[in-house]
Amino acid sequence: MKPFERSHSKAKYPLHLQSCHPDKRLHSQLCSSEAFRKSYAVAGREPLYMCEQDARARGLKSGDIARVFNDRGQVLAGVVISPDYAPGVIRIHEGAWYSPQTGGKAGALCTYGDPNVLSADIATSQLAQGPSAHTVLVEVERYQSQAPDVTGFGGPDTVKEEGENAA
Numbered sequence: 001m002k003p004f005e006r007s008h009s010k011a012k013y014p015l016h017l018q019s020c021h022p023d024k025r026l027h028s029q030l031c032s033s034e035a036f037r038k039s040y041a042v043a044g045r046e047p048l049y050m051c052e053q054d055a056r057a058r059g060l061k062s063g064d065i066a067r068v069f070n071d072r073g074q075v076l077a078g079v080v081i082s083p084d085y086a087p088g089v090i091r092i093h094e095g096a097w098y099s100p101q102t103g104g105k106a107g108a109l110c111t112y113g114d115p116n117v118l119s120a121d122i123a124t125s126q127l128a129q130g131p132s133a134h135t136v137l138v139e140v141e142r143y144q145s146q147a148p149d150v151t152g153f154g155g156p157d158t159v160k161e162e163g164e165n166a167a
Helices: 052-057
Strands: 015-018 047-050 065-069 074-081 089-091 137-142
Touching: 052 074
Parallel strands: 015 089, 047 074
Antiparallel strands: 015 137, 047 089, 065 074, 065 137
């Protein structure tokens, strides 16, 4: 796959997003467990790792909720400032559950931090259908509004049979 976005550009999306495997879960397994999420989530969201230089330039500190966005989508994530990341590179682990603020709308805000909404939906080759998750450019800003509830873990609404009491 030819890169269609180049990292470290001075374009409107100057940050390269990595979305590698998380060290605290297997893909998305156990993401629905509130007790387990409490062991790694930041401000109730998927962690967003970034260097101090990039965070300072955006007025962010560890524990803040940030909006990560590009022309494909937007997510909320909890900021973790770390010396492990180079300037211009951020990370949100893959496997976060999709939790749209408004379901069924392209570009809807994912309130939990699923990085898939930021990557392009393109095949890596004619043979493979692997992800293009390592060719993602974004921008990050402090989320200024009251953070919306994360609703992606509650399960679907159910329809009761006639005469059945609502739970």
